[in-house]
Amino acid sequence: MMPQSGVVQPAMAPMSIDQYQQQAPPTQQQQQWMMQPPQAQQPQFQPQAQPSWGQQQQQQPMSQQYGATNPSPSSNVNPNELRSLWIGDLQYWMDENYLSTCFYHTGELVSAKVIRNKQSGQSEGYGFLEFRSHAAAETVLQTYNGALMPNVEQNFRMNWASLGAGERRDDSPEYTIFVGDLAADVTDYVLQETFKPVYSSVKGAKVVTDRITGRTKGYGFVKFADESEQLRAMTEMNGVLCSSRPMRIGPAANKKPMGTPQKGMAVSPFHLLC
DNA sequence: ATTGAGCGG
Numbered sequence: 001m002m003p004q005s006g007v008v009q010p011a012m013a014p015m016s017i018d019q020y021q022q023q024a025p026p027t028q029q030q031q032q033w034m035m036q037p038p039q040a041q042q043p044q045f046q047p048q049a050q051p052s053w054g055q056q057q058q059q060q061p062m063s064q065q066y067g068a069t070n071p072s073p074s075s076n077v078n079p080n081e082l083r084s085l086w087i088g089d090l091q092y093w094m095d096e097n098y099l100s101t102c103f104y105h106t107g108e109l110v111s112a113k114v115i116r117n118k119q120s121g122q123s124e125g126y127g128f129l130e131f132r133s134h135a136a137a138e139t140v141l142q143t144y145n146g147a148l149m150p151n152v153e154q155n156f157r158m159n160w161a162s163l164g165a166g167e168r169r170d171d172s173p174e175y176t177i178f179v180g181d182l183a184a185d186v187t188d189y190v191l192q193e194t195f196k197p198v199y200s201s202v203k204g205a206k207v208v209t210d211r212i213t214g215r216t217k218g219y220g221f222v223k224f225a226d227e228s229e230q231l232r233a234m235t236e237m238n239g240v241l242c243s244s245r246p247m248r249i250g251p252a253a254n255k256k257p258m259g260t261p262q263k264g265m266a267v268s269p270f271h272l273l274c
Numbered sequence: 275a276t277t278g279a280g281c282g283g
Contacts, residue, residue, distance in 0.1 A: 088280040115282055126280055161281060180276045208278050219276045253277045 081134035084161035088126040108136035155214035175230035176252035180219040183243045201226035
């Protein structure tokens with residue numbers, strides 16, 4: 001049986017973003033919502049920071065509407081780049097249409113997909129956004145990650161799509177420290193820049209925030225490529241000011257154990273008969 | 275507020 005074979009129904013009129021406030025149930029037929037320009041006015045919302053799209057920002061020509069002869073939105077893409085973002089914390093009613101509406105104005109979105117449970121069709125709460133280029137995806141990530149989502153009191157949560165699909169990033173080892181006592185205004189960037197001038201192997205910093213409100217929880221993590229710098233930072237940076245408060249540094253609890261546990265290795269006696 | 279975090283076809 002092919003539970004979702006055949007008919008795809010993208011033909012519903014593009015919703016205005018206001019309609020999502022009514023929390024419409026998900027349209028289960030929609031596997032993937034390819035970009036189709038809204039006919040009506042395109043909804044606007046203000047992210048916390050304005051994207052910098054250069055000259056091609058707003059006006060997406062209406063020429064690529066439904067026609068088979070028109071260039072598809074996926075023309076111009078470089079297939080060798082990492083162009084997909086993972087997006088999480090989605091409500092069940094946030095479908096492909098909603099996501100497309102969120103990023104349509106960039107003119108850089110190729111497709112949006114919500115991952116659904118195969119049986120129930122319910123959203124699994126995450127999805128993928130594919131853009132024309134790595135640069136476009138990066139701009140979206142920097143601009144919208146943590147910014148308010150349209151019409152909900154919740155922030156975008158996104159990251160590079162990294163697992164599966166051969167879009168593997170970087171498997172070089174990294175060494176992480178825990179940083180506590182962070183002031184409310186400390187962002188990822190501020191935290192990273194507190195360390196980077198001193199420790200050149202700093203790969204990134206993450207301030208942990210509340211999923212819903214986006215507010216900081218007052219602690220975070222800094223990742224180093226170099227283990228010796230990690231160890232130095234543990235002692236040298238403890239008590240050093242970050243923004244307005246002295247940091248409290250400790251070892252990071254291991255988020256992911258190094259050895260991937262093998263499971264399902266129980267031997268069935270039936271195998272011995274084959 | 276003090277140890278994140280979610281990845282398909």
